[in-house]
Structure formats: C-alpha cells, structure tokens
Amino acid sequence: MSSEIIVLNLTEKSTLKDKVxxxxxxxxxxxxxxxxxxxxxxCPATGLENMDPRKFLRMAALGMDEEILKSxxxxxxxxxxxxxxxxxxxxDIPQLIYNIRGARPREERPKGILGSCDMALKNDSCSAMGASPEDFTFVVNDVLEEYQEAQPEFAEMEAPIDKQGAEFFVNQNSREPVTEPDEMVPLWKILHLVGANWTYGSKGWGGENYCLFLADNESWEHITRTTSRQADTLGCTTYLNTE
Ligand code: SF4
Ligand code: SF4
Known part of the structure; x- marks a missing residue:
C-alpha cells in the first residue's frame, strides 16, 4: 500500500459530483x-492506480475534481x-464514473478505446476493426464454403447474412473475421445443430460498442441504432448479443 498523503483544499466545492x-x-x-x-x-478495479470505488466517491464528495479528472x-x-x-x-458509482469519463475532452480519452470507437463509425458494419460490410460478407462465405467441403457432417450448415424473417439477429466479435476467421465457426455449428433460424446483418454485425466505454453518447447511440434498425428491417424478433 502506498502511504501517499492527500492534501485537501476544503475551500473547493465538488462541482463534478453535483453535476452528475x-x-x-x-x-x-x-x-x-x-x-x-x-x-x-x-470491484475488479480495486487496487489499480491505488484507487477503489469507495475512495473515488470520497474524493468526489470532497471536491477533488482536478485529481479525479486527471486519474x-x-x-x-x-x-x-x-x-x-x-x-x-x-x-450509482458506475454512472458517476461514466460521466467523469465524458468530462474529459474526447481527443484526450484513451487511444485504444477512442480508435476502436472511431473505426466503428467508419461504415455500417459498426466493426471496431473498421471492416466493411463487403469484406465481412466475403470472409463469412469463404470460411463457410471451406468447412462445408472439409467436414461433410456440416455440409448443410449456413451462415446467412441479411436473411429476411430470421428469428435471431446475431452479432459477431469484430476481430474474428479479420484476424481469426475460423473462430466464427463454433458458433455457426451450435446454431446449425440446434436448428436455429438466424442471420447476421451486413449492417451492424460488429458486436462491440466501444463508443459506450468511451462515454461518447452520440456515437454510442449511432452504433446501437444502426444495428437495431438492421435487425428490425430483417424482421428478426430476438437480438443475440455475443459480446
Ligand atoms: S462498475 Fe466499475 S467501480 Fe463498480 S465494481 Fe465494476 S469495475 Fe468497480
Ligand atoms: S458506496 Fe455504498 S458500498 Fe461503497 S462504501 Fe459507500 S455505502 Fe458502502
């Protein structure tokens, strides 16, 4: 444990906590x-950066807004x-934390989360890797064909994209079609074996929503609406989120 001394300026008021x-x-x-x-x-984040939720809330209550924003x-x-x-x-500590994330200028938020959110905004896939609907469709069809040929017991397996009237709208981890395409197949096999009537969407197939974790409300809403609109357009009744 660190023995760092915290000096309080008790003339300050907590504007952040009150605003949230x-x-x-x-x-x-x-x-x-x-x-x-x-x-x-x-809390899984207790101890990181010498912080925990109780201490964080206490700092907010004591008006240590500058320290909180820097952390x-x-x-x-x-x-x-x-x-x-x-x-x-x-x-509601999670909402306090979420809004404190949002108080940091967007360009100063962590690069990994920021980059993944921006990638998802690049096209209608909403993929954190920026993969286009065309690339996704190509990879899915290519991998499916390979498994249908190599494993005769799965010759009838499907991996539909934009299948009208499917029951389940299934999304997909964005990295898999780009870096580990074979990792998509176990889920296809399960859905095939249980006889599920499912589909991916060419739009909104990316399963993550890094814009949520970025505390970028507008982009988060855009991603969510793109994917749910596609599910509605296809007439799917159940949204299966794999992430
Ligand atoms: S929401 Fe955040 S602060 Fe709360 S327990 Fe989970 S990781 Fe910890
Ligand atoms: S935030 Fe809730 S759980 Fe955490 S120290 Fe305060 S009262 Fe206890």
Missing part, C-alpha cells in the same frame, strides 16, 4: 455513502455494476 447527481434519478444517491467498503471488496482509474472500471449491486445505499 443532477443527471441521475434521486441524484444517484451520491451523498449517502456509509463508507462500509462493500463496493471496493468486489486514469475511471478508464479501468469495467462498468460491471457490482459496486451498486452490493451497496446498501444503492449509490
């Missing part, structure tokens, strides 16, 4: 912390929601 509280129902209960530590005990810890939160789940006061 205004956005949330019941203020996200952000002022109700009992300091019990339950949130920190189950990279909010970007290590997985948004898993364990903290709010175990919190006796149901304090």
């Amino acid at each position: 509280a205004e956005l949330l129902p019941d203020g996200g209960n952000l002022n109700l912390c009992l300091t019990c530590g339950a949130c920190s005990s189950g 990279d810890w909010p970007w290590m939160c997985t948004m898993c929601q364990r903290c709010i789940y175990v919190c006796p006061m149901k304090i």
